[in-house]
Amino acid sequence: MPKNICIYSGSANPKLSSEIADYLGVPLGKVNLSRFPDGEIFCQYAENVRRADVFIIQPTCSPTNEHLMELLIMLDAAKRASAARITAVLPYYGYARQDRKDRPRVPITAKLVANLITVAGANRIIAMDLHSQQIQGFFDIPVDHLYARPVFTPYLKERLGPNVVVVSPDSGSVKMAQSYCDVLDGGLAVIAKRRISATSVTTSHLVGDVKGRTCVITDDMTSTAGTLCAAADKLKEEGASKVFAAITHCVLNEQGYKKLSSNTSIEEMVVTDGIQVNETLNGKIKVLSVAPLLGEAIRRIHDGVSVSTLFRIKK
Numbered sequence: 001m002p003k004n005i006c007i008y009s010g011s012a013n014p015k016l017s018s019e020i021a022d023y024l025g026v027p028l029g030k031v032n033l034s035r036f037p038d039g040e041i042f043c044q045y046a047e048n049v050r051r052a053d054v055f056i057i058q059p060t061c062s063p064t065n066e067h068l069m070e071l072l073i074m075l076d077a078a079k080r081a082s083a084a085r086i087t088a089v090l091p092y093y094g095y096a097r098q099d100r101k102d103r104p105r106v107p108i109t110a111k112l113v114a115n116l117i118t119v120a121g122a123n124r125i126i127a128m129d130l131h132s133q134q135i136q137g138f139f140d141i142p143v144d145h146l147y148a149r150p151v152f153t154p155y156l157k158e159r160l161g162p163n164v165v166v167v168s169p170d171s172g173s174v175k176m177a178q179s180y181c182d183v184l185d186g187g188l189a190v191i192a193k194r195r196i197s198a199t200s201v202t203t204s205h206l207v208g209d210v211k212g213r214t215c216v217i218t219d220d221m222t223s224t225a226g227t228l229c230a231a232a233d234k235l236k237e238e239g240a241s242k243v244f245a246a247i248t249h250c251v252l253n254e255q256g257y258k259k260l261s262s263n264t265s266i267e268e269m270v271v272t273d274g275i276q277v278n279e280t281l282n283g284k285i286k287v288l289s290v291a292p293l294l295g296e297a298i299r300r301i302h303d304g305v306s307v308s309t310l311f312r313i314k315k
Contacts, residue, residue: 091274
């Protein structure tokens, strides 16, 4: 059995890792990450991890390939240093949108990444709001799939007030929207969309009554903000009084930030700090911390206590 808990951070989100370590009351482990002149990644743990319970925190966000490769090298280094158990903590799982073969001659990259992480040395995975539930099955090791709802709902209840409608921006997010409905005691609406290109979408129709009501759009991620802004505009056209958004992973690129800042339909977008958010658009983006949630999951896994109670949300 692992004799002690060790928390290490990659370079993707050191601030979150530090907050998780503070929550657990343990120092953040020392690891030397550097680059060779040609860009190759070098990793060396600066302390003994033999027989330790090692948790490596690294969201595989932009630059995705760089952070993913860094994670793989950290996993391999910990394995070769004889760690008793290695858990990869992935607040954001990159390549998750490539989770099926929906066109001829394309890869299932989400499965490939799962294989790479497992072979590199991970014995367990902690993930949050995966793009699809089936990704859990891509791993041949235990996966603890956490949700951002326990973090979002207390804030949303206070911010939105009564007469709320939870909106799914497309058919694939209906289940997530329904789970928020159960907690917020609100209505449910669904928007049908048609994707024109990788960066452009159009809405066709709305199912549900939103006239005169406060709406909150829920989704797992947004990058170009195309789906989000199109949905918000549609809700305003149908008479919604206010439109908010609750998005777990803020993977906005430059185009996404520009589109969101210029969109007047969205009052506020609430996100987590699983990915480091450096631009809040003068308060239009509200960032909530998932450090306590991830920290508690790490504590329970280390102590051998049930993690499933973290999924329960008090109404």
